[in-house]
Amino acid sequence: xxxxxxxxxxxxxxxxxxxxxxxxxxxxxxxxxxxxxxxxxxxxxxxxxxxxxxxxxxxxxxxxxxxxxxxxxxxxxxxxxxxxxxxxxxxxxxxxxxxxxxxxxxxxxxxxxxxxxxxxxxxxxxxxxxxxxxxxxxxxxxxxxxxxxxxxxxxxxxxxxxxxxxxxxxxxxxxxxxxxxxxxxxxxxxxxxxxxxxxxxxxxxxxxxxxxxxxxxxxxxxxxxxxxxxxxxxxxxxxxxxxxxxxxxxxxxxxxxxxxxxxxxxxxxxxxxxxxxxxxxxxxxxxxxxxxxxxxxxxxxxxxxxxxxxxxxxxxxxxxxxxxxxxxxxxxxxxxxxxxxxxxxxxxxxxxxxxxxxxxxxxxxxxxxxxxxxxxxxxxxxxxxxxxxxxxxxxxxxxxxxxxxxxxxxxxxxxxxxxxxxxxxxxxxxxxxxxxxxxxxxxxxxxxxxxxxxxxxxxxxxxxxxxxxxxxxxxxxxxxxxxxxxxxxxxxxxxxxxxxxxxxxxxxxxxxxxxxxxxxxxxxxxxxxxxxxxxxxxxxxxxxxxxxxxxxxxxxxxxxxxxxxxxxxxxxxxxxxxxxx
Amino acid sequence: xxxxxxxxxxxxxxxxxxxxxxxxxxxxxxxxxxxxxxxxxxxxxxxxxxxxxxxxxxxxxxxxxxxxxxxxxxxxxxxxxxxxxxxxxxxxxxxxxxxxxxxxxxxxxxxxxxxxxxxxxxxxxxxxxxxxxxxxxxxxxxxxxxxxxxxxxxxxxxxxxxxxxxxxxxxxxxxxxxxxxxxxxxxxxxxxxxxxxxxxxxxxxxxxxxxxxxxxxxxxxxxxxxxxxxxxxxxxxxxxxxxxxxxxxxxxxxxxxxxxxxxxxxxxxxxxxxxxxxxxxxxxxxxxxxxxxxxxxxxxxxxxxxxxxxxxxxxxxxxxxxxxxxxxxxxxxxxxxxxxxxxxxxxxxxxxxxxxxxxxxxxxxxxxxxxxxxxxxxxxxxx
Numbered sequence: 001x002x003x004x005x006x007x008x009x010x011x012x013x014x015x016x017x018x019x020x021x022x023x024x025x026x027x028x029x030x031x032x033x034x035x036x037x038x039x040x041x042x043x044x045x046x047x048x049x050x051x052x053x054x055x056x057x058x059x060x061x062x063x064x065x066x067x068x069x070x071x072x073x074x075x076x077x078x079x080x081x082x083x084x085x086x087x088x089x090x091x092x093x094x095x096x097x098x099x100x101x102x103x104x105x106x107x108x109x110x111x112x113x114x115x116x117x118x119x120x121x122x123x124x125x126x127x128x129x130x131x132x133x134x135x136x137x138x139x140x141x142x143x144x145x146x147x148x149x150x151x152x153x154x155x156x157x158x159x160x161x162x163x164x165x166x167x168x169x170x171x172x173x174x175x176x177x178x179x180x181x182x183x184x185x186x187x188x189x190x191x192x193x194x195x196x197x198x199x200x201x202x203x204x205x206x207x208x209x210x211x212x213x214x215x216x217x218x219x220x221x222x223x224x225x226x227x228x229x230x231x232x233x234x235x236x237x238x239x240x241x242x243x244x245x246x247x248x249x250x251x252x253x254x255x256x257x258x259x260x261x262x263x264x265x266x267x268x269x270x271x272x273x274x275x276x277x278x279x280x281x282x283x284x285x286x287x288x289x290x291x292x293x294x295x296x297x298x299x300x301x302x303x304x305x306x307x308x309x310x311x312x313x314x315x316x317x318x319x320x321x322x323x324x325x326x327x328x329x330x331x332x333x334x335x336x337x338x339x340x341x342x343x344x345x346x347x348x349x350x351x352x353x354x355x356x357x358x359x360x361x362x363x364x365x366x367x368x369x370x371x372x373x374x375x376x377x378x379x380x381x382x383x384x385x386x387x388x389x390x391x392x393x394x395x396x397x398x399x400x401x402x403x404x405x406x407x408x409x410x411x412x413x414x415x416x417x418x419x420x421x422x423x424x425x426x427x428x429x430x431x432x433x434x435x436x437x438x439x440x441x442x443x444x445x446x447x448x449x450x451x452x453x454x455x456x457x458x459x460x461x462x463x464x465x466x467x468x469x470x471x472x473x474x475x476x477x478x479x480x481x482x483x484x485x486x487x488x489x490x491x492x493x494x495x496x497x498x499x500x501x502x503x504x505x506x507x508x509x510x511x512x513x514x515x516x517x518x519x520x521x522x523x524x525x526x527x528x529x530x531x532x533x534x535x536x537x538x539x540x541x542x543x544x545x546x547x548x549x550x551x552x553x554x555x556x557x558x559x560x561x562x563x564x565x566x567x568x569x570x571x572x573x574x575x576x577x578x579x580x581x
Numbered sequence: 582x583x584x585x586x587x588x589x590x591x592x593x594x595x596x597x598x599x600x601x602x603x604x605x606x607x608x609x610x611x612x613x614x615x616x617x618x619x620x621x622x623x624x625x626x627x628x629x630x631x632x633x634x635x636x637x638x639x640x641x642x643x644x645x646x647x648x649x650x651x652x653x654x655x656x657x658x659x660x661x662x663x664x665x666x667x668x669x670x671x672x673x674x675x676x677x678x679x680x681x682x683x684x685x686x687x688x689x690x691x692x693x694x695x696x697x698x699x700x701x702x703x704x705x706x707x708x709x710x711x712x713x714x715x716x717x718x719x720x721x722x723x724x725x726x727x728x729x730x731x732x733x734x735x736x737x738x739x740x741x742x743x744x745x746x747x748x749x750x751x752x753x754x755x756x757x758x759x760x761x762x763x764x765x766x767x768x769x770x771x772x773x774x775x776x777x778x779x780x781x782x783x784x785x786x787x788x789x790x791x792x793x794x795x796x797x798x799x800x801x802x803x804x805x806x807x808x809x810x811x812x813x814x815x816x817x818x819x820x821x822x823x824x825x826x827x828x829x830x831x832x833x834x835x836x837x838x839x840x841x842x843x844x845x846x847x848x849x850x851x852x853x854x855x856x857x858x859x860x861x862x863x864x865x866x867x868x869x870x871x872x873x874x875x876x877x878x879x880x881x882x883x884x885x886x887x888x889x890x891x892x893x894x895x896x897x898x899x900x901x902x903x904x905x906x907x908x909x910x911x912x913x914x915x916x917x918x919x920x921x922x923x924x925x926x927x928x929x930x931x932x933x934x935x936x937x938x939x940x941x942x943x944x945x946x947x948x949x950x951x952x953x954x955x956x957x958x959x960x961x962x963x964x
Contacts, residue, residue, distance in 0.1 A: 035736040078686040078695040086841065099695050100685035105703045106710070138741050171895060174847075175911060178893030178958035181800075188796040188960045196793045198800075199847050199894070235738055249736045253644070257732075260725035267718030271711045278707025286696075293847040294814055294833055294888065296896045296910055313893070313928060314912045320930030320959060329959035331892065331928040365738060397913065407913060408926055 036258040037238035037251035041128045047121035050269045051114045058111040065101055067093035068209035070202040079286050087290035090205045094164040094285055109277035115157050119305040122150050130380050132367035134237045140351045142230045145223050147348050152220050157305055159212040165205055170291030171300050182332035237367050240478030242471045246365045308387055311394030312339040315414050339390055357512035358482030372479045374433035375515050381429040382422035389418045437520035440476045443468060444522050481519040485510055645730045657727040664720030671713035678705035801955045803849040805936060810837035811946040819945040822881040828857045831900035848956050850888035851936050854918050858882055862920050878937035885936040886922045887956040890914055892929035894957045
């Protein structure tokens with residue numbers, strides 16, 4: 001550390017003063033040396049974090065000028081087109097922020113863009129964590145916190161863009177109130193309590209305001225802090241690479257590297273948001289006008305993160321049930337509750353489902369490459385497709401307008417696609433994963449294509465394959481496969497089925513386990529640890545018959561890669577290795 | 582590791598190389614620290630690092646400070662400095678734009694366009710701020726990636742699970758404390774404590790009661806009453822059937838006396854549609870055994886429907902003249918206007934309620950009564 005400069009007295013003095021009181025030197029040193037693994041996808045969560053910081057900064061500015069009041073005023077401000085119009089103080093103050101406060105328009109637009117970026121980054125970050133299996137033990141709690149953050153973010157965004165009390169946001173609130181009303185038994189009461197009477201009332205904006213600027217940000221801040229502390233305590237995951245093990249963490253220290261990189265990243269994100277706010281107009285509330293329940297503009301669109309709910313409401317066919325004299329409005333309840341439950345509830349349960357199905361209770365600090373966990377990756381893609389279809393359907397009127405496709409046709413396509421799409425995505429993704437695993441296996445066993453063509457004495461031309469270097473090998477070899485449990489119908493020598501596959505649940509577990517344990521086995525015999533050379537014609541064994549490996553077809557086809565391959569074939573020559581040919 | 586070029590990065594390495602770097606692997610350049618004896622010795626780091634985990638001694642490898650290419654570093658240093666100076670200039674520009682570019686009618690001259698001024702200010706502030714931030718980010722990035730030696734540190738992970746001894750001790754002490762507290766031994770204390778806290782747990786919910794009135798039957802009624810005039814939305818003037826004589830058109834109607842009352846309009850907004858004679862279908866719809874939507878609710882082929890969508894309450898604002906379809910722009914519930922506003926597509930489950938209308942002594946359109954059924958979104962008590 002102390003190469004050839006002295007730490008300035010004020011700094012060291014302050015440090016000493018603090019340490020006298022807090023005993024911080026040791027912890028501080030650990031903090032400074034904290035290792036942060038480096039990977040582009042690890043920056044996604046940081047985008048969300050920095051967006052949140054920017055939201056707090058710009059939001060504080062906006063709160064200095066915004067008046068959360070629904071009192072009626074007659075506008076005589078800068079924006080001539082609305083002169084003399086009766087509006088709420090909330091809308092008036094938003095107009096003032098846009099036209100009369102220097103930097104107000106910029107801050108409003110940064111705030112809005114940052115909210116969109118926050119949600120987009122959260123989604124991207126969650127997908128990264130999902131597809132690399134970074135939610136696995138010991139990080140399940142942090143995964144759940146992340147889902148909580150996403151849910152709160154949805155609410156925070158909805159309440160936030162409802163505050164200006166313009167025509168568009170009022171329509172959004174009306175829909176929100178309609179959804180509340182549809183909830184069985186307590187719905188009307190919820191609506192009346194929240195809105196202080198019938199819609200729109202005169203108190204919803206102040207109430208949403210305090211939720212938006214205090215309660216939900218407080219919860220978000222608390223959860224984000226917990227998220228970061230847990231991440232810090234458990235240490236970051238890392239991607240498979242040479243030298244990266246379950247027991248170490250390889251990367252760059254917090255001070256000075258990560259500090260500088262994180263700081264730079266903050267500046268870049270802030271700059272990006274300012275650029276958007278400068279050149280890409282967002283939510284021009286002065287064009288929408290003051291809210292009236294009588295009018296609406298066509299092609300009313302919520303912010304993108306509400307697209308799932310908007311789409312699911314649009315896709316739903318008409319359905320209402322009279323239940324013992326009460327109305328169950330399924331065309332509201334199902335789209336409101338089901339897709340979010342499937343996506344967020346499914347995400348929340350997934351880590352535990354996976355543990356149950358794989359029987360894997362071990363710690364995971366090295367992430368999976370998505371291809372090496374075909375069922376997980378396929379499920380993720382199915383979820384993305386499900387979400388994506390709903391999301392696109394949320395803009396069906398825009399699509400209809402831009403592409404000149406009849407509106408109802410789009411909705412019908414979406415109605416079919418929302419069921420068929422995820423199934424197709426699942427099957428296709430699973431096949432692609434297995435295909436990529438085969439390619440990895442090929443690379444490990446025979447090396448990469450060198451581009452050198454050699455003529456054999458018999459006149460045949462072959463392409464020379466060269467072995468991978470150690471780094472590449474390490475990545476390809478870092479594959480963990482769940483252990484295989486006894487099959488659903490297996491019996492021991494005495495004809496007794498194993499206890500864990502008893503019953504419906506046991507059978508389901510055995511079937512799920514076989515799906516999860518499916519892999520392309522690559523056993524590299526005679527391969528010492530860490531020596532990649534001279535392995536051009538190693539002993540290739542794909543358990544089974546070298547064809548597509550299907551779970552449940554034959555026991556020998558599935559196995560756990562690093563331990564024992566179940567069935568070995570003699571060394572295969574190259575031609576046998578491409579199953580398709 | 583052994584055949585890697587330590588300072589320059591991936592290119593130029595001798596011997597076997599992968600066809601390309603696989604996504605998910607770190608760039609191959611950095612030096613590894615962790616065992617103290619230079620690069621490539623990572624495997625050997627485990628021994629020392631495990632000391633780290635248990636003895637509380639921290640990792641000893643020092644970050645390198647030697648500079649392999651001082652001339653290049655000097656160049657980079659200047660670039661970094663240039664970035665930071667640019668940030669300074671742009672930051673000054675931001676302040677200058679704030680001071681120099683006025684917005685708002687109070688501060689602008691009479692001839693200035695307020696919207697243009699706001700956009701001009703936005704452009705100047707945004708451009709200068711983003712340049713400043715970009716320059717800071719670029720400078721910091723150059724600094725960390727080009728000036729700081731590229732190192733990687735290996736740190737041992739701690740076992741998260743506590744030592745068995747500690748777990749044991751924790752359990753024992755917890756048992757001890759629980760026994761000492763006599764919480765288990767004295768159920769009377771335990772149960773009365775739980776009883777004592779119960780009302781307080783409910784109290785926060787009770788406190789929310791006054792947030793709003795009970796719904797009562799308010800969702801079933803609107804402000805429409807017999808004889809209340811229909812006013813044209815916007816102009817707030819009453820209208821006679823003769824004035825609304827263009828078949829195929831749709832206008833929005835608000836109740837006289839409530840034209841500015843948002844609470845009332847949320848339920849009472851109405852659309853008025855005039856048909857060609859014979860287009861409007863003679864009522865075919867019954868609810869239970871009662872006839873709803875009969876011709877005596879209309880005047881001269883003019884029919885009044887609730888403008889509030891029965892799905893989620895958006896105003897059904899779009900009317901297609903050729904097909905006579907009323908479309909809600911929010912979720913595209915589509916209602917067949919001549920046929921009692923029945924739902925023909927989309928999520929709405931009920932037709933738009935019809936407002937019975939007639940004319941008063943002056944010949945203006947008035948309501949015959951309130952809606953005969955609740956308007957707007959469904960709710961549990963609706964039945």
